[in-house]
Amino acid sequence: MAELASLSDAVAELVHDGDVVAMEGFTHLIPVAAGHEIIRQGRRDLTLVRMTPDIIYDQLIGAGCARKLVFSWGGNPGVGSLHRFRDAVQHGWPVPLEIEEHSHAGMANRYVAGASGLPFAVLRGYVGTDLPNVTDTIKPITCPFTGETLTAVPAINPDVAIVHAQRADRAGNVQLWGLVGVQKEAVLAARRSLVTVEEVVDELEPVPDGVVLPSWVVDRVAEVPGGAHPSYAHGYSERDNAYYAAWDAISRDRAEFERWVERVKSGEAVRT
Known part of the structure; x- marks a missing residue:
């Protein structure tokens, strides 16, 4: 309190x-x-x-x-x-x-994951950018339903x-x-x-x-x-x-x- x-x-x-x-x-x-x-x-x-x-x-x-x-x-x-x-x-x-x-979207989603008690967030926003090559906390992840490659970022x-x-x-x-x-x-x-x-x-x-x-x-x-x-x-x-x-x-x-x-x-x- x-x-x-x-x-x-x-x-x-x-x-x-x-x-x-x-x-x-x-x-x-x-x-x-x-x-x-x-x-x-x-x-x-x-x-x-x-x-x-x-x-x-x-x-x-x-x-x-x-x-x-x-x-x-x-x-x-x-x-x-x-x-x-x-x-x-x-x-x-x-x-x-x-x-x-x-990215902005990545940071916002990391906060949301943290607030939700989840270990990571998933989004499309990093696809086609260079950020995954220089930031270790951006990882590819495969959707278990569609097979699409997405990006995971850890919760903050x-x-x-x-x-x-x-x-x-x-x-x-x-x-x-x-x-x-x-x-x-x-x-x-x-x-x-x-x-x-x-x-x-x-x-x-x-x-x-x-x-x-x-x-x-x-x-x-x-x-x-x-x-x-x-x-x-x-x-x-x-x-x-x-x-x-x-x-x-x-x-x-x-x-x-x-x-x-x-x-x-x-x-x-x-x-x-």
């Missing part, structure tokens, strides 16, 4: 060195504040999982938190490359980074899933709406979960197309207003496009990036 906690306490309790950590949110509701708290607490050797790693994973990789990235696309949306990610892969700075690349069951949402009630039931990705599936697939929210309320009001994560699938809820910045939280904040543009310059230069990390570790609310 979910318990309310501070962000620092929740990360300290749930995220450990060597963990497989999934931080999901598709353009919207990205748990950036939680990522910064992981940097502050100096977690190491993490396997980071995310369908679309953007600047929060660039920051975690550059801060030396990660040893592996499992993903389906990586970039600074609307701007360009993830320079800390590239530096880690190409030059091993600050530590070498192993990568495991999938993270040690901890972290997502951001708009609201939670005091019992720990979580409500999110707007543009959502695989937050529900990631939480259901994970062994432990943390949800940061814009606010904790006495009662959740119905919202069209809203998703509710019941308290019994969530371990900790932390009230973190603005916790998705620079991404947006529908109904609460807008996307800070200037931040994404500013990040390109910061992340290109190791020294400038290290100064940024020190600001985060000092507890400064970094807005650029």
Whole structure:
């Protein structure tokens, strides 16, 4: 059952060195504040999982938190490359980074399999691509009914899933709406979960197309207003496009990036 906690306490309790950590949110509701708290607490050797790693994973990789990235696309949306990610892969700075690349459909189906208690997912999407040649977790499988050759990918069951949402009630039931990705599936697939929210309320009001994560699938809820910045939280904040543009310059230069990390570790609310 979910318990309310501070962000620092929740990360300290749930995220450990060597963990497989999934931080999901598709353009919207990205748990950036939680990522910064992981940097502050100096977690190491993490396997980071995310369908679309953007600047929060660039920051975690550059801060030396990660040893592996499992993903389906990586970039600074609307701007360009993830320079800390590239530096880690190409030059091993600050530590070498192993990568495991999938398609969007493959990653989504891996989460669904994990949430469903299944060992793997089956799909057609990899046929005709080069990904099976470079990714060991993509294997051919023969349909027992038609004989068709399909592709199997293993379930993802993270040690901890972290997502951001708009609201939670005091019992720990979580409500999110707007543009959502695989937050529900990631939480259901994970062994432990943390949800940061814009606010904790006495009662959740119905919202069209809203998703509710019941308290019994969530371990900790932390009230973190603005916790998705620079991404947006529908109904609460807008996307800070200037931040994404500013990040390109910061992340290109190791020294400038290290100064940024020190600001985060000092507890400064970094807005650029």
